[in-house]
Amino acid sequence: MNRMPSVETSIESxxxxxxRTLAGDRDAFRILVERHSRNVxxxxxxxxxxxxxxxxxxxxxxxxxxxxxxxxxxxANFGTWVYRIAANYAxxxxxxxxxxxSNRALPARExxxxxxxxLMSSVPDGAPSxxxxxxxxxxxxQMRRALTQLTPAERTxxxxxxxxxxxxxxxxxxxxxxxxxxxxTVFRSVQKLRKTLEPFVEQRGRVRAMGTEL
Amino acid sequence: MNHPKEEELIAYHDxxxxxxxxxxxxLGDCPECQAExxxxxxxxxxxxxxxxxxxxxxxxxxxxxxxxxxLPQRRGHWWDFxxxxxxxxxxxxxxxxxxxxxxxxxxxxxFIAGRISKPNAxxxxxxxxxxxxxxxxxxxxxxxxxxxxxxxxxELANSGPDTAGQKEVNxxxxxxxxxxxxxxxxxxxxxxxxQGDTALAGVLDELERVLLDVAxxxxxxxxxxxxxxxxxIEARGILFKVRVVGKELQQREESGSAPAKPSxxxxxxxxxx
Numbered sequence: 001m002n003r004m005p006s007v008e009t010s011i012e013s014x015x016x017x018x019x020r021t022l023a024g025d026r027d028a029f030r031i032l033v034e035r036h037s038r039n040v041x042x043x044x045x046x047x048x049x050x051x052x053x054x055x056x057x058x059x060x061x062x063x064x065x066x067x068x069x070x071x072x073x074x075x076a077n078f079g080t081w082v083y084r085i086a087a088n089y090a091x092x093x094x095x096x097x098x099x100x101x102s103n104r105a106l107p108a109r110e111x112x113x114x115x116x117x118x119l120m121s122s123v124p125d126g127a128p129s130x131x132x133x134x135x136x137x138x139x140x141x142q143m144r145r146a147l148t149q150l151t152p153a154e155r156t157x158x159x160x161x162x163x164x165x166x167x168x169x170x171x172x173x174x175x176x177x178x179x180x181x182x183x184x185t186v187f188r189s190v191q192k193l194r195k196t197l198e199p200f201v202e203q204r205g206r207v208r209a210m211g212t213e214l
Numbered sequence: 215m216n217h218p219k220e221e222e223l224i225a226y227h228d229x230x231x232x233x234x235x236x237x238x239x240x241l242g243d244c245p246e247c248q249a250e251x252x253x254x255x256x257x258x259x260x261x262x263x264x265x266x267x268x269x270x271x272x273x274x275x276x277x278x279x280x281x282x283x284x285l286p287q288r289r290g291h292w293w294d295f296x297x298x299x300x301x302x303x304x305x306x307x308x309x310x311x312x313x314x315x316x317x318x319x320x321x322x323x324x325f326i327a328g329r330i331s332k333p334n335a336x337x338x339x340x341x342x343x344x345x346x347x348x349x350x351x352x353x354x355x356x357x358x359x360x361x362x363x364x365x366x367x368x369e370l371a372n373s374g375p376d377t378a379g380q381k382e383v384n385x386x387x388x389x390x391x392x393x394x395x396x397x398x399x400x401x402x403x404x405x406x407x408x409q410g411d412t413a414l415a416g417v418l419d420e421l422e423r424v425l426l427d428v429a430x431x432x433x434x435x436x437x438x439x440x441x442x443x444x445x446x447i448e449a450r451g452i453l454f455k456v457r458v459v460g461k462e463l464q465q466r467e468e469s470g471s472a473p474a475k476p477s478x479x480x481x482x483x484x485x486x487x
Contacts (some may be wrong), residue, residue: 200255
């Protein structure tokens with residue numbers, strides 16, 4: 001099977017759509033929206049932790065991209081560029097939400113597949129022990145909650161690095177920080193997640209090793 | 215060497231090049247650091263299992279519907295980009311040449327159409343020859359487009375895990391090519407409709423649905439998901455239809471004077487699918 005990606009073709013075709021949009025062909029922007037929406041949605045969901053906010057981030061990212069299209073530079077490709085706009089907006093939104101709700105802890109919202117990672121949800125003081133969590137198959141819930149404990153910058157850095165495969169420079173640009181600060185933020189995010197989650201992950205490993213499916 | 219710091223092991227997990235060889239050498243001799251790295255790997259692997267809900271295949275279209283009323287209209291014409299100052303790519307970028315080439319081809323076609331039609335006897339409609347030229351251009355372009363589409367579909371039909379235990383298959387290459395073909399396909403379908411070739415437009419319409427399906431699939435699919443995509447392609451019989459129409463277009467192109475409408479036998483063949 002041919003696995004040669006046609007990244008150049010895609011970037012090339014994006015560049016044409018950008019030029020046509022700038023020249024007044026609004027429908028050309030539709031091609032960009034349809035092509036990149038799902039990818040931006042994946043980032044937005046992982047950053048915000050819920051579908052409603054993720055969808056808002058996606059829409060706002062494309063609106064901002066349209067408004068700023070004349071600033072789009074050839075050194076970036078459109079997919080990367082709109083991804084960064086979405087990351088920037090998601091951080092602002094998370095910070096704003098956090099400050100609005102700083103005095104109240106919202107309960108995590110339940111969905112079909114468990115608990116959505118609402119940013120304001122928190123790990124309760126009386127959290128169950130690792131054994132109980134592992135046995136009740138709640139590791140996914142715990143992981144989502146641990147992500148909500150990260151600061152917006154840490155969460156952005158973690159999502160971009162480990163789920164988006166972004167480079168440190170790209171993360172630094174999204175965080176508006178230096179590369180060394182971005183590197184530290186990535187490290188801090190993983191360190192915090194390790195502290196919270198490693199006991200649960202190890203417990204699951206032990207249970208699986210004993211042949212018990214969680 | 216001293217034990218690498220946690221920070222360095224995380225960077226190592228992320229594939230960072232700096233100090234990689236030294237850390238690899240150290241890991242070979244240090245069970246403690248091996249265990250530490252294994253813990254980092256396990257944690258990040260566990261976090262990868264958090265699912266992201268699929269917003270649906272038509273998500274991009276829905277986003278467009280939601281934002282398009284809020285987009286201000288820009289001034290200009292779409293062809294301005296050929297002559298505009300380079301903002302996203304230099305003037306010699308290949309796409310500019312490709313677009314300029316397409317326009318040049320159309321101008322040339324119009325010129326040839328004019329030359330062909332002039333010597334005609336009085337009373338011969340000029341539009342007939344121009345239509346033939348336009349149709350010929352469409353036939354050549356669509357034939358090539360169908361050939362490329364067939365290649366993507368055949369590759370998908372023949373793809374599968376490289377090893378028996380492989381859990382996911384990467385179809386990102388096919389997916390991107392399907393996305394590119396999708397835009398061309400829309401253009402050719404509209405042109406075919408304008409030319410009155412409803413049969414060709416019908417096959418292009420079906421091809422568009424299949425390409426859309428492939429373009430909106432995840433980049434990494436399980437063998438079961440891949441099989442489902444394959445079955446959807448087979449259920450539509452699109453590969454066969456594409457081959458039939460491709461061959462028919464090739465014949466039309468070779469004969470040059472073939473009728474614009476597809477032959478009844480070819481129509482029958484398409485309908486059998």
